[in-house]
Amino acid sequence: MRLSRRSFIRSSALLWLGFFGFKMRREVPVIRPPGATSDFLARCIRCGKCGEACPYDSIKFFDISAGANVATPYIDPLETPCYLCLKRTSEGKDEPLSDYLLCGEACPTGALKKIKNDRDTLLSLPDELKMGISVLNRDICLAWQYDSCGECYYNCPLRDDAMLDYPPNEVITGAVGIRPYVNEKHCVGCGMCNYVCPVNEKIAKATVEPGRKLTYFEERYAAMVRNVIGKAGREVKLPAVRVVKRV
Ligand code: SF4
Numbered sequence: 001m002r003l004s005r006r007s008f009i010r011s012s013a014l015l016w017l018g019f020f021g022f023k024m025r026r027e028v029p030v031i032r033p034p035g036a037t038s039d040f041l042a043r044c045i046r047c048g049k050c051g052e053a054c055p056y057d058s059i060k061f062f063d064i065s066a067g068a069n070v071a072t073p074y075i076d077p078l079e080t081p082c083y084l085c086l087k088r089t090s091e092g093k094d095e096p097l098s099d100y101l102l103c104g105e106a107c108p109t110g111a112l113k114k115i116k117n118d119r120d121t122l123l124s125l126p127d128e129l130k131m132g133i134s135v136l137n138r139d140i141c142l143a144w145q146y147d148s149c150g151e152c153y154y155n156c157p158l159r160d161d162a163m164l165d166y167p168p169n170e171v172i173t174g175a176v177g178i179r180p181y182v183n184e185k186h187c188v189g190c191g192m193c194n195y196v197c198p199v200n201e202k203i204a205k206a207t208v209e210p211g212r213k214l215t216y217f218e219e220r221y222a223a224m225v226r227n228v229i230g231k232a233g234r235e236v237k238l239p240a241v242r243v244v245k246r247v
Pocket residue numbers: 033034053054055056057058059081082083084085086101102103104
């Protein structure tokens with residue numbers, strides 16, 4: 001059977017979409033806002049005050065299908081990460097919006113602890129009060145594979161402490177650009193890297209949607225994203241850098 005050029009493009013695109021749909025599973029771990037205590041579920045009275053206080057609308061609430069988690073707060077970094085109550089100035093500096101992280105300050109029961117909004121405090125936060133930890137897959141990272149990108153490094157609010165531009169204690173032959181590296185000790189799991197990483201399902205699909213005009217950002221990374229995902233195998237988890245719960 002002969003296909004017209006249009007049908008061919010359409011069926012190729014659908015094949016890609018099916019391929020991605022099968023391969024890419026979106027996992028949304030239960031990431032709590034910063035300062036959640038180990039007895040969070042027992043302490044949270046589902047008042048919603050943390051969400052009202054968040055200036056970035058980063059906090060969402062589980063619906064009734066979430067069982068015991070119903071009406072409790074969570075953060076989905078792919079939708080809106082936690083901005084750590086910082087504001088980026090036109091000079092590219094991150095400045096605190098408040099003396100304390102606003103969600104913890106608003107929490108009436110201490111389910112979210114009150115955390116001072118300064119870099120030193122955030123860098124020395126006990127692990128149990130962090131939102132999670134970011135994990136980076138070098139096999140699908142555009143910086144590691146193609147000497148490109150670096151969005152995660154440049155956008156990390158704790159850049160050069162939580163996210164480094166090169167792994168310590170490693171020598172990488174032929175490295176020209178940066179090689180992002182998550183420093184477990186300081187990463188608080190805000191999800192900013194997760195949010196900005198272009199190796200994501202949305203861009204992968206956008207590249208094969210018939211008639212879809214790519215944005216400048218999508219266009220810049222589209223070919224590389226398709227290549228790394230195509231090479232990665234069946235069970236690839238996206239994006240290339242993702243926040244997971246600390247264990
Ligand atoms: S720390 Fe600030 S930006 Fe992050 S979830 Fe809490 S209120 Fe929102």
